Amino acid sequence: MSSLPAEFRRHFLSWDRPWLPQVTEWLARDWDRAGPLDLSATLAILPTRQSGRRLRQALAEQAAAHGAAVFPPRTHTPDTLLAAGAAAPGVATRLEALLTWCEVLRRVDLAAVPAVFPVAPIQRDFSWAWRIAEILFQLQTQLTENGLAFADVAARAPAEADRWAQLAILEQLQVAALNARGRRESHAARRDWARQPKLPAGVQRIVVLALPEPLPLAVDVLAAWASEVPVEVVVFAPAAQSASFDDWGRPMAAIWGARTIELADFESRVQACADPAAEAERTAAIAASYPNPDGMLGLGIADPDVASALERALSGANIAAYNPEGSPRKREGLFALLSAMAALAREPHFETVADLARCSDFLACLRDRGEGEFSAATFLAQLDDLQARHLPADLGAALAVGGRGDTPLAAGLRGMEAIRAKLRHGDFPQNAIDALTMVFGSRQFDLGDGEEAGMAGALEAWREVALECASARSTFVGLTNSDWWEIALRAFGELPRAEEKPPGALDLQGWLELLWEDAPHLVVAGFNDGFVPDAVVGDAFLPESLRETLGLKTNSARFARDAYLLQALAASRTKGGRLDLLFARHSPAGDPLRPSRLLLRCAEPALPGRVEFLFRPVGAVRPNRPWSRAWKLAPRRAPPPERVPVTGFRAWLACPFRFYLTHVLLMEPVDPSKVELDARDFGTLCHAALEAMARAPALRDCTDEKTLGNFLLAELDRVTHARFGRDLTLPLVVQIESARQRLGRIAAILARERAEGWVIERAEWPFTLTLAGLEVRGKIDRVDRHEGTGALRVLDYKTSDAAVPPQKSHLRPANPADDASPPWRRVTVGGREQVWTDLQLPLYLRALALEFPAAALSCGYLNLPKAVGDTALALWPELDADLQASANTCADAVAEAIRAGKFWPPAEIAAERDPFAALFHHGVEDSVGWEGMA
């Protein structure tokens, strides 16, 4: 202290009361209360921005009590003090610094700096350089805390001297590259300024307020100014403790690292909770016990995992919470929109199209353009349809099939194309702004409305980022538009978005803010080791030992700081008020957490007791509730269908209720992740080729496998191109190839069958049957007639992966549970009791018999399964008149049931095989409240 001038003084404010009211009184101690409280000649150095805000508000209150107002002191945190001092035209922005780093990193001969890059990167592209640049920039920032450059470290760190010497070479290159652009490196600017800092005009005294850890470089600055104006350091601690603080009010690590912390009534104030959610719930319960907690209760959050849980818990208790840190803009809608636009500019994959289509700003834009005619729901439904049918790879492919006409789909796709055109035209950021302007069109924001003002704020923030990029772009040529998008999106995403504080909301404050909280009751949640105090372990550049050597912030300094803060918070609330500390034993993921070791800074004899107390098992806060049902589903009532497709019979037999869901309610999911043909599409494609062949008169008598094959493949290609365009995606190529293989093999069989006398009688023959008043519709793939015998044969194409014989797919063996089922479902075949599961082929024969009453009929599958050698004609010789009669009875009964609206009881099907599994929990029967047909 001897080197400091006489006008350097320390003041101690006792722990009788919280700090804030005391420090305001202290600042106002010379005020005569007549005029305004004028502190404008005072420069106050405080720990955080938020503390400055608190101070100014408290001063305003203090003055208001006397009907006066305040000319506030200027306030700075150590960091803003340096930043403001070094701010001058020509100092490089962070963006410029990073871009220069990128340039250096991509230019330099990495072999010349082997100690920095022992392994050469695979690709020295922009994103590699950017990531390294961020690391190096951050490293510069850390070193500047104590006014150091890379070269200084090389001189002081023998352990990795080579590495730092080479880093210093890189840093020189970076500084030189900036200088060449007429820019000064910002860290160097800070260091230079701090060497001869200029006191801001009008400052007549400096007060350092409860600053447990000023940056060393800022301390240098203040020390220099101490020779010009009085400097007063105000420490929140009883004067009796003055020996444990240094000149600048910093708690001394040697003392605070070892001393005991007095925590009164420890076991009722310190609470172990199971996890952050439990901490949140307890905290919310405390808050709820106050009729109006704002001002009475201060909340501190040390573990960020608690914050969002606490917001939820408080909102559950109808208490508003406010996070002064705000959330990053990454979480904002505009960011999502911009990301989708960036992706659209880069490559308009269909996925990007689908994402952008669901950005509500884009939808609003389409509505605007369509002058109210546009339906978002129709657009999205059509878009999903288009995807399911055409599997477009990208916007171009989508436009090719859906871009015409005046459907919402076409409007949407064309809108997107227009945006893309803007994005592809000219340079970033102007093109991005243009595209965005297009999206927002004529929209206006009412600044009085929180949400709209927020939107306007977001756009402004983006504009600022764009401007910065625009100005950097002139000096940093050679980056592509997509590099710039990446840069701008990162920068924008990291910006904080401060939301408006709802009236009466409780601040969720960080640990370091709490000293400035004046509420009598403080609750700190997340009081776990690693958060309070935090610790850096295993840094890739600055391990603890090196930090120590370099005079940077160390873990032990953090410990001392937090020990002091805890002591001050606790002591200032013993006379009135209360401090509760909550910690969790597990993270949300179930990993163990430890209580802060500050809680173990007790007198030695108490230590074992503390350990036992803090580490005792905690009971579950939330008792494990037995499963219970929130509600039963009440399916919409619709009249029984008047007509069903043939496939409906299989569905009804499998489960009448699911039949109702599919065939009456027409429930069918949309799969937004569809990238390839599903089983049905695949079948349809193969069918189409086979159908065309059957309809080609020239091929009627063809027995040449090659000719048939060629025709089928050509037909397949035609259908494929019509539906999917010429450029197929990789999965489609594979699938079409598979279809070709299968059709090729089928050709051989068809040729053989023709040679054996089977001629096509009908192809894709549609029929209608009326059973018990129910209209049944079907389409028979193919009916052949034998030239010799005149017999007719029905063939159904099957493209399922495994070839199943018809008998097996229509009947299954009965089991004891079937005893209760009606007799018409059962039939005895070859002495064994069977149950009908499908009636497709029998229904075909029944329809055919009406048309050709005299012909001998048979039927079977023409399988196109995946395994080589499996492809075959699978006939159903066992389907004799008796079996057909049984099938007819069964079909009539099913038709009757359907007409009568019998859709209950359901079958219980294992969830893995049930396409409706999402609806049911613990049994279909229990899940649904079914009261019969209306």
Added chain:
Amino acid sequence: MIPRHVMILASAGSGKTYALTNRFVALLAAGAAPERIVALTFTRKAAGEFFDEILGKLARAASEANFAAGLAADIGRPALGPAEFLGLLRGVVDAMPRLRLGTLDGFFARIVRAFPLELGLTGDFEILQEHAALAERRRVLRQMFSRAPGGLGQAQREFIEAFKRATFGTEEKQLANRLDGFLDQHHEAFLAAPAPELWGNPARIWPEGCEWLVAEPRKLAEVVSSLRGQLAPRDLSEKQRARFDAFFAALPQWTAGAPLPRAIEYLLENTLAVWTDVRRGAAEITVERKKVALGPTECADLASIVTHLIGAELGRRLEITRGIHAVLRGYEAVYHEAVRRNGRLSFGDVQRLLLPPPDGPLLASGEEGGEGRLAIDFRLDGQFDHWLLDEFQDTSFGQWSVLRNLIDEAVQDPTGARSFFCVGDVKQAIYTWREGDPTLFREILDHYNQAAPGTIAEEQLVASWRSGPAIIEMVNSVFGRGDVLMGLFPGAASENWNREWRAHESARATLNGHAAWLHAEDEAGRFALTVRLLHEIDPLARGLECAVLTQSNATATALADYLRREGGIPAIAESDLHVATDNPLGAALLALVQAAAHPGDRFAQEHLAMTPLRAVLDAENLRTAEAVTQRVLAQIHADGFERTMAFWLKRIEPVLASDDFFSRERARQFVAAAAVFDATGGRTVAEFVAFMERHVVRDAEVAGVVKVMTIHKAKGLGFDVVLLPDLEGDRIDQRRDGLAVQRAEDRTVEWVLDLPTKLFHSQDETLAQHVRAAEMEACHEALALLYVAMTRAKRAMYLITKTPGASVSRNYRKLLAQTLGDSARPLMVGEFTGSGSWEAGDSHWHEAVDNRGEKNGGGATIPTARANAPAFLPAPRRPVRRPSAGRTGRVSAVQTLALDGAAAAEFGNQVHALLAEVEWRETVEPDGWHRRGVPHAVVSEAQACVGAAQLAEVWNREAGAEVWRERAFEIVLDGAWIAGAFDRVLVGRDRDGHATWARIFDFKTERLPNPSRVGDAVRRHSEQLNLYRRVAAVLTGLPPSEIACELIFTHEGLRAKVPLS
């Protein structure tokens, strides 16, 4: 004295953790710094328990003299007392953040974090969690699938070729699904052996050649016709002839890789049955139950056919294997570029980064670091002197390889100041399928002790502190029967088991209990018997912990459900709960977002309509799909999923029954999960739905329920009562499905092959050997699984299986029958009598037990008390107003976005800044402004403004007047806190310093379209300026009416009075 190196084989329940913690304490007592002890285990939970235990032990020793004496004796330092233990406790507590006590994965990640550039990473990395890993995979696949203009690229075409080869014989109609399966099954194998020459390479599989792969085979058609010709005149029965004809007919049809038709299989099997004779040239093969004698040419022909068949199949498998490799390589190439290089790694990736290169170790401690070694001491701030490894049987060879050099350094430290300690139980090696390598234990022990005998001591712990005598008797009866094991499973599995086996004993000789093997007819019977036993024992009412163990998660879930439903027993499946989808509420919310994003999804729409959410939507006036889409998508867009979901949950909440705590808990979990999703940066509904469907929560540990879980999950846990009703299954020595990966002694991969079916692979000695070894491994693991299951119980254990029949495959039931006996007789459990064949202990053991109240449930309620009557009151909290920022009105998007609009704002700020520097007109210094580099336009506007004739009153010096420039103020007005700044105020004062007049000037840099619009501007700013007027009134003590207030238009040099309002 530092304790010596030790490897401990610790049987189940024998106090592994006790041994580990004692070791830790012993090291501390010997003076080791806590941060120099590396203690690694497999799960973070175990690491946490380990830490808690050490602290607990030290704390107790520090406060209880007796305990201290016991501990001191245990660690061989009888002189230590509570005071010394207190010192050690303080040491550990203070070192907390520096302790190296955690998981292997975490330890590796920490090293990699410290050396990113050295390991070829670009800075920091993140570990991919499940959802993220899947998302990455989808992204990579999408990238591979994408379509370049002008058709597929070269790499894509190669990929398709590879895929075709890999799936030969089956035409896949769905690629994406199949690829997913491929990656699930084979990705790890690929990463372990990326070199193409290891895959499907006959030269590596059969270095000496393979008898089936003939260089120049005879033409099949020729051989067939030759054989056919020879058989034609033979006297064969009709059936026999049919067999041969079918065989000959099928042969040309068959393609290798496709399933073997029965016609071929039949004769192939029968020929192989007498293969040596066939090779010799004289054989009798059985066809249709009668022998057919074959002569030399017939044999030669048949042999050719068989060789052709097997050779073709093997050849096909080799090709498929190479195809699989090429598919994986294609995927990997993209994956590596798109994922790993961007700093997204799996734990496996992290470990692979640290694997030593072929020329020596990678990691070294500081002093010993040589060229290319990573010297970890400096970067990780410390030295690693002592190594404690837990669950060593689960350590993989890869993990060991990473650590080996560091541990070598400790073991071979000439000063003897460092040490190595590990503990494990090869009998509990149930993770070999996850690369756990139980053979390492003995290998390492032998390795060190061969170099220098006695380097590492081996210890055995056999006394169980967990299980009572009845349990131990059963365990010994089953696993101590080396003869039976050898009989059932001859080979290495049993040999290894028997070598490590030591008869167990119970350290709790007086613990009353019961162990029995009971029988039931079928699955329903086993479940029912489980319920029956639980009712009889009623463990919960007696305060006993009870678990029911199963082999699979699915059974656990089903069984827990059954217990609750049929038995009314509070049971939970300790499996992962799909909290978002396992209940109607969550399902409905997912339907809501799906319906909003995909209005054409009739499934979601109808689902929604079936739930009470429909009425909620109606009440919000969202009656059409259009309305729902617009509203919900806008909500998600603006607020993310967490808030959106919370919004709708709040509205649906009143529908829930008042006592439906379960659904409310799920609602809470749903929103919490949505928050996790939001944090991933995901924004699309499709991703959200996928995330939520996979999201699982593990229930916090709770007392007072019967826990149903898999045996794997139960490892490391103990319960008073254990029921094992799920021990059914096929033979236990069955090789796991998947590629055959043959490893050499040193664990390097020798070859990889997609194995053909048994009929083929059993014909080849190399392949057969591989399969036998794999079966041995599986068998050992299966024994370990049963051992783990049977050693969880403290007091009572009930095995429930089907009645052991005469011929069953070599499964658990058979093992039990041969060791415990299979003659059924009535057995009692309390009042219940069932059928079983073995028991020990007291069948009425539970009747006298009452453990309730023994354990304190914890869960002390927090006093939610108010602060003690506060001695002080905080400053009131007020709403905040910022007059200058308080913008109102409407702005257009175009205006907001315009880049030149921003320039205007910036221009305005600069003009303001210059004007703030001007005290009086004469003090203006435009030259200084120019010199500072202020843009010309700014300077000239400021200059013109100061010089404007109309504005003389603003700038001219006035005697006795004080000027405020850009002056900040804070005030409380109308109950609000207002902070702002005046642009310029002139205050006149009398001699006493009292203000006599004041004028407020507010600068506006906006351009007026024409001077007549001044009135508009005044109206717009009137509220703001009148607020300034009131503030100035307070600050000066003048009444507001005395304060003049004017707008100054800097560009036009105009002023306009603002009337008092």
